[in-house]
Amino acid sequence: MAPRPRTIAEKILARASGKDDLVRGEIVEARPDFTYAHDFAVFAIDAFEAMGATRVVDPDRNAVCLDHATPANNKRDANNQARIRAFAERHRFRAFFAGGTGISHQVMVEKGFVTPGALVVAHDSHTPSGGAVGALAIGTGEAEIGFLWATGRLWLKVPGSIRVVLDGRLARGVYAKDLMLEIIRRLGVLGAVYQVLEFQGPAAPTLSVSERFTLCNMSAEVGAKGGVFVPDAVTEAFMQARAQYPYTSVAPDAGADYTETLALDLGALAPLVALPGREDRGVPVAEAAGTRVHQVFIGSCTNARTDDLAIAAAILRGRQVHPSVRLMVVPASRAVMAEAAANGDLAALIEAGATLMPSGCAVCAGVHQGVLADGEVCLSTSNRNMPGRMGNQAAEIILCSPATAAASALTGVVTDPRTVLA
Amino acid sequence: MSGSVLRGTAAVFGDFVAADVILPARFAFLPTAEAVPHAMAELAPDANARLRAHPILVGGNAFGYGSGREATARVIKAAGVKAVIGGPFARMFFRNAINNGVLVIDCPALIAAGIADGDAVTIDLDACTAVTASGCFAIAPTPPIIRSILAAGSIVDYGRALLAARA
Structure with a gap:
């Protein structure tokens, strides 16, 4: 029997958890394709060490980018940052980016660590930004990242997806941010809790990766588990000469089951x-x-x-x-x-x-x-x-x-x- | 928590208390013991004392929404909270609390029926009920992995046992 039609999130999570099919709401043990951390990684290191762990699983699939408190304001922050750098170097992480490189979400997309079709995890609520390039990018806590370093696994609940259908063109003076503020106004701060916003529709191909980033990033502001754009030619052009890992893009199946459809006419929006x-x-x-x-x-x-x-x-x-x-x-x-x-x-x-x-x-x-x-x-x-x-x-x-x-x-x-x- | 039943008195907080209000980001790098006096302190003059006075935190709609910084959960745990009930709650707040050994239960009906500071709450995970003076409310079954983390004490305790068993 052919599997039932699935959303992007369901397809990525099924692959990452080694399952053929998933039941919405079930909790699966998944192996993320890429994990990153920032200044609050000190608490992940605390957890890793308190578990008695000595070895990071898949260090090549891990990176750090310091961004919250750099350049350091005080001795405590400076010492934390030195400790994170030493940890990343000792465990041979794929990359360590010092303060000033940029905001971790931006740097990980810009440098090609976040790839289409990947399950990406980071200890930050704005991790969904990675959906701009077609990844399922999910925020967790800090101790969980320590657990993930130690075991290579973590638990995720299989989310439903809200189909966000974009149509029309943004008028002069109106931008992706205005569109997202409209979506948030309609859904409310927990309106998409345990859901993934799957952005598609006739206007989607007209949006740049940067605009998609704005939309996926603020999926956090409706409580979503993620936001993701269907990968297309724009995605492929962006990834070219950038991707740090081989990847397979994931599109939703025709007839996938969405919990809700939200249709937006971009041309009708004002700032x-x-x-x-x-x-x-x-x-x-x-x-x-x-x-x-x-x-x-x-x-x-x-x-x-x-x-x-x-x-x-x-x-x-x-x-x-x-x-x-x-x-x-x-x-x-x-x-x-x-x-x-x-x-x-x-x-x-x-x-x-x-x-x-x-x-x-x-x-x-x-x-x-x-x-x-x-x-x-x-x-x-x-x-x-x-x-x-x-x-x-x-x-x-x-x-x-x-x-x-x-x-x-x-x-x-x-x-x-x-x-x-x- | 050990066992399936948790009993205690409640501290009741309202709707849309953001994670940034539970603990502002500028305190999030502090050692937990030093951060606890700042927990909920910007919400109201008595909020920190109320948080520490009761083991059950009743939080309203979207309590803990926004930031996913785990310091929010660490200070709630360190303040003596054993369970958070009400909501619905944001997913990162939920994960972080569970990973720190604090039970989180979505049960908005319990708030709608009426509850005040100091009221007794009994949560029974086996029976899937939450009981107050205002009634008995059904709660969703708690998945096995969450029961295991809570039984171990935290995800760190759970991970330590897992790694030891593999060695």
Whole structure:
């Protein structure tokens, strides 16, 4: 009997757990194809050592990229980072990337460690970013990574999948971030819990890997286990001369069983912002227009790639950031920074008044610079805006696209980017 | 936990308490004992004391959503919490709590029926029930692997035994 038609997540998980068929909701023991870690790996090392483990299974399938607290703020963080480097070197990990290389999710995709059809695991909630290239990329805790290093295995519940059908073309001034804020607004912060968002539809091939990254990355903001794009010619072009491992792309079967279908007409979208406190509080930017902004952060794994910086630079070139605004620009990786330096976008942003900071998570989680004062508002291209996220619960965070961020940096108030685009 | 029955008094928290609110990221690198005084401290002036006072944490819709930092689970465990019930809960919060030996049970009906700080809660994993003064509520069966991790104490204890058995 032929197996029943399956989703991408079901096919990848079945292969990784050595099973022909899976029952949704069942717990399987899987062997991930690639695992990565960042600064919080110290707790994975603690767990590994406390288990009495001495050998990492498949070190060639493991990598580390430090990103949360680099360059180190204090002796404790510096010592943690030195310990992680020593561990990765002692156990002969495939790669170790020091602070400044970039945000781990970005670096692992950009350098080809995340491959189409792979089961990828990392101890971070934004691991689903890897779905941009057709991987099933899942976030876990830190101790589990220690367990995985020691045994090569971990448990995963077989998820259902929500089919997200994208149609139409984004209008001028509207971006992938606006689309994702709309999806989050519709589903809510746990609207896809234990589900995978499978992005497909006529508009999917028109989206770049960077745009797909934005969508898969913020799958975390609907509680999803992952987000994944059906691999296509765009994926193949991106992987060429980049893939670190051989891979087999996985597409869904015709007739696969989805728990839900969410259809979106990209052409009907307007720029959105997510109001402070929760990521599902999306409203048209017009509803928040005029709100005073003290800090603008163009950064994070969500929206700080070359195309994002180009969008911001196009708005800010030859102009000046409003004197009451601090604009912080943090390229998602050193490679992005180099590209934006070479094409002139970085200079345009700096000349407009941006402060350039080292590639990493930076302001996003309130652990490394850019902390807000009481009563201040930060307009951010990042992914989270719950109280205190940037280190001060008496401040507020509004989420938006790089275009809305740049337009608002010019005016000092939340601004619809369509009003300043040339 | 050992055995299938857990009894204790409840500390009740509301909806949409994010992982970043349970423990802000800037405290997540601290040794757990030093981080515990910061747990829930930004939620309300008495939240940390309430967290420490009761072994059962009743968390509302999406309690623990957002960040997957495991420090969130480590501080809840270190504060003396044995079980978290209510929800529904985010998957990374669920995994991290289980891996630290803290039982997590989705049971929104228990909250809807009414529960207050100090109320007794009895969770029976064999009978698949949670009982409060407001009623007896059905809970989903706890899968064997989760029972095994909880019985061992944590995923570290479970892993230690597994590696020792292989040696």
